[in-house]
Amino acid sequence: MNNSIKISVVVPCYNQAIFLDDCIKSLIHQTYTNWECILVNDGSTDNTEEIALNWQKKDNRIKYVKKINGGLSSARNTGIQNVTGDFVQFLDCDDYLYHEKFEKSVKEISNQTNTVVITNFQLFDSATQTVLPPHCILKKEYFSQKEILLKWDNTFSIPIHCAIFSKDIVEKYKFNEELKAKEDWFFWLQAYENAPETHFIEEYLLAYRMNSASMTHNLFFMLENRIKAIDKLEQVILDKDLLREFFKQDLLATMNENLQLMERIQLLGYKRTMKYKINKVLKILGMKKK
Structure with a gap:
């Protein structure tokens, strides 16, 4: 395994301080230690800053960035501007990684450009504090721009946290800040524009938290942003x-x-x-x- 590969973890935070400790602990406990974490406070009004600064004092791999509220995509893009690693892991502060995600992902890497490493995921129900099977089982044949375009939501969807992306991909595309939902779908479409080398680990290596207060439960909001995303497809789909x-x-x-x-x-x-x-x-x- 190449221990020289550095992973930059971008964690956007907005009023979810209650989950932040668990999120950061999942990084601290990684068996692969060459990583940095960029905590981006997107104008939170809870005690996110207090928790983030405490962690920054404890571990010099953790960086803290504060900005005015601009939404999830804006916060992720701010994080991208601050990364110094070779690969980028996006992680929302209410989700968490299993301890071997980085180690097993790095073992797959042969090239450090135009490369994506994807793992499977599980769901975590906050209400019952239980781990559940995922809403879909990921398969390697899904990882192409065509499959992501035609089968997203119908057959599968890929939580952005499943992947680590080579730095050149995230720096080239970033997240569309006009989208307040469906930004992950649009980013995946961009990332697969040039058919990146993809490595797939079938093992469950992260938990995606089910939260009843999540924006994904607002169907009209999701539909509105899906229409916005579709309107922009010609920018991404060249075929x-x-x-x-x-x-x-x-x-x-x-x-x-x-x-x-x-x-x-x-x-x-x-x-x-x-x-x-x-x-x-x-x-x-x-x-x-x-």
């Missing part, structure tokens, strides 16, 4: 045939959802005029006053 395939697939999925909605409306048993039915639909969709 126009692939882009057309995606839009065709997305259109068919939308039509199917609309048909299911109409079937539910028909089950309500409306037998009156077409105008009456249309008005009922508009009311159900919240587009017409009752």
